[in-house]
Amino acid sequence: MSPFYGDISISDISGLLGLFVLFAPLVGALWAGAFSLQKRRLISALVPCVLLALSSLACVLLAFNLPYFLSNEFRFALFDWIVSGDFWSKLDFAINPLSLAMMGVVSFVSLCVHVYAIGYMWEDKGFNRFFAFLSAFVFCMLFLVMSDNLLGLFIGWEGVGLCSYLLIGFYYERKSANFASIEAFVMNRIADLAMLLGIFLIAMEFHSVSYHNIFETLRYGEVDKGILTWICALLFVGAMGKSAQFPLHTWLADAMEGPTPVSALIHAATMVTAGVYLLLRLSGLYESVIEVNAFIALLGAFVALFAASMALVNKDLKRIIAYSTLSQLGYMFVACGLGAYALALFHLCTHAFFKALLFLGAGNVMHAANDELNITKMGGFGKKLKITATLMTIASLALCGIYPFAGYFSKDLILESAFYTQHYGLWLMLLLGAFCTAFYSFRLLMLVFFAPSVHHFHLHEAPRFMLFAMLPLGILAAIAGFFEGWFMGFVDSMFPQFLQDSKNAPLNHTSLIALTLGVSALGIILAIFMYKNGVKVRTNFLHRILENQYYIPKLYEVCIIKPYAKLSAFLWEKIELRVIDFIVDFIAKGLQKMGFNQKPMQSGNLSQSMRLMVFGALCLFALMAFGYFVAKGL
Structure with missing residues (x-):
């Protein structure tokens, strides 16, 4: 029997809190949208921020009912959506450990980005419009995450695609921003077509798009292996587009044309994490098709190294961070391909904190440098932007996987999983990716903050208001990894097979941990040594290819x-x-x-008009009679 609070059960409370988490950002978007054509108003941003703060609090309250969600996947339906023959679908939502973890991360990181954006966008003429789009973005991501069927997920999926188009092209008067928004939109539409075909195949094969029904059919019914392979492959193409995996990756770097808070939201909490979430939500489906999982892991390892290599020589501050996102998404896909879904989710969550922090720090640097993005034209920023430099260093250490920062507990475990499952090729690619990550992260830090100054900017630290929004992210980037044990227990009911396997694997092998940390430390030391005196110009063949x-x-x-x-x-x-x-x-x-030729017939003569009317009626009657005899076969 379910526990009760007075006359209200946990189910009722969970349903109300879940609805609030979902629809609060939508209300915020509509509120800000009501002011979109007016002059800048602080209230248009404050209301969405307050609603997101309450959403984050609601997620915390839902987490207090953790024992309930570990034994029950709470579902609530709003209404019957599609009923056609033996196919039916409801507009329903679910709260389980996976969706609750994503709800918490999306709500909290979005709150920090919203608060930061008040200061960042204050002088922008599209201030009100920006917050309308930003809150709508969060709503669509939450709709995607909380939906209990693939149709609802697809609605949210397309919603985040639309909002990303609006936000990447926010400065629509710039040709480059227009191109970037169209590129992102078109590339995702190509991938979404494959995903839609996959959903159609699921509807045909399973007669339902509900996750619960799909998994029940897999457990007790016989499903054609060939169709199942096609379903998994088509859905993965959709995930490739949304998470910018090769060869549909070029839009992610170009998406830096949008305002910096948008970049933080896209890379940390919304949009690109949707592809990983799709694989996590359908893990039971992908576990049935080993061949597709092998391809996912191989592609993820390739992208992890491929993206990291491009960041080694790039000079654009935001693009370097964007390539780091692409690389880290590769790590998450490797974890999914290996069946280590819990680790993929854990890395997704920790990555959200330090990646949002990196982008917000980049926003501070841009404000101080009059929107300059070329890191070779900076240097010495650490003297004036001390807090920003400290926070970005914390985020970079987490990104590099250095103990005791968050990335160490999530990213390094993915490398260990690849090694102990005897996928040594994948492990080596990820290890090289870790070296590149450490190198380009500290190359960025050195050239921006610690190398000799090569600029004439009048530097100033960001307003305290913006720094305050970054502080929680900095704290979580430093300590979130210590919640690894609790987190794994939290998602135990969603991914039991991996956790059982992980208990039989020595994931804390000292020598392997030391090797991974040593490789990352080598990358850091090499970057510090090479760039301590500023940038060195290189124009060799390999450099041009990467650039x-x-x-x-x-x-x-x-x-x-x-x-x-x-x-x-x-x-x-x-x-x-x-x-x-x-x-x-x-x-x-x-x-x-023809009209001019018939004009003389309108002479005003009544008898002529009557003759024409009778003639028209006879023609109409003859046509009807002909149709009747044809229908009767006479």
């Missing part, structure tokens, strides 16, 4: 974008103007001429 992102964007431009543009121009000039427009104009002019 140009392996020429993949150029390849897309030459092989896809330009041919498509030429085809569009041809269709416009030869088909649209000369054929379609000609046909439309010909029909219009023909009807116009």
